[in-house]
Amino acid sequence: MNVHGTKVRHEALTLLRVGAKNADVARMLNVPLGTIGYWKHVDRAKRGECPGKHDPKCPRCDGRELDEPAYSYLLGLYLGDGHISHYSEHRVANLMITCTESWPGLMDDCEQAMRAVFPDNAVCRVRRTGCSNVKVYSKHLHCLFPQHGPGKKHERSITLEPWQQEIVDAHPWDFIRGLIHSDGCRITNWTTRLVGGERKRYEYPRYFFTNVSDDIRQLYTDTLDKLGIAWTQCTRNGNPYNISVARKASVALMDEHVGPKH
Incomplete structure (x- = not known):
């Protein structure tokens, strides 16, 4: 996996600020189109050019209401086929659930759950060979998924926090x-x-x-x-x-x- 340095990022932003299209910048600098779009969004947000909320609230940190059935379902998906990535200091962490292309309904359900749990955050699909990665970006992923840690899940302890267990007990079928x-x-x-x-x-x-x-x-x-x-x-x-x-x-x-x- 390529990690693009500060110099490349600054060069991309310079081009974007003078009106270059995302796709053109991506081809010119050999950077994924999604990365260019993310850099542009963060740059615009820092300069106050993005409408709407810039600091989405967290159910754990700020007491925002949480869609518990959707969270219970998403927790089950995460424990199975999900992981949280944070590639560099420039990137917000993302939760990624890998879904095979032969189950489009599963991808729809996964995306719907992500949007319900993170209503103010970006959700997208990244197509790969034979599958798609459904992703949501948030600074508060570690708050809602404290099971995240280094290494593979089966190589470390996985236990639910008391507040997570309460949600699973209240919505067990969504978790299953x-x-x-x-x-x-x-x-x-x-x-x-x-x-x-x-x-x-x-x-x-x-x-x-x-x-x-x-x-x-x-x-x-x-x-x-x-x-x-x-x-x-x-x-x-x-x-x-x-x-x-x-x-x-x-x-x-x-x-x-x-x-x-x-």
Whole structure:
């Protein structure tokens, strides 16, 4: 990943201030178009040229109202396929959720949740090969996602703060839905049975949640327990690997509140 220095940034701003188009500056300096747009926005904000609010409020720091169902869903997405990046001192931190292109509905739901949780912040999609990164920029990401830290999630402790647990307890299905939409799936399993002396194929739906973090799987199963969902743990090479929900009544509840990705 390229990190562009102060000299390049100043050169870009000089061109932008005299009216150069973002795309032209991006090509000229070999800088991503999104980065040029961000630099221009920050520069205009510092000079008071941007309309509206320049310092979005934070539910944790300023007491702004938080859309709790949307946050519970976004928290599940973050624990599965999300991470927070802060590339340099010039960039505001961004929360990025990676969504495969085959599930456009998931990208829509993710973007909607980000806009609900961060109503005054920039949300965008960055298309990659076979997927899109749905991103939101905010100075207060670490306030709302204190699980962020160096290294991979499964290599460090992941626990919810008391205020986060209260939100998950109040909106458990949103949390489960976020986890399934990030690291889970609904599939159709099959087996065979003897019926009247004849072996017949039998199909049944099943939910899987796969995550190598013991802590994140525990958050998932603890929430399933509170919802009365029966589950079993599967292993790979003797190690805990995923959580299965296969009993008919439990699958019916999951279908009602979660459903397959789309």
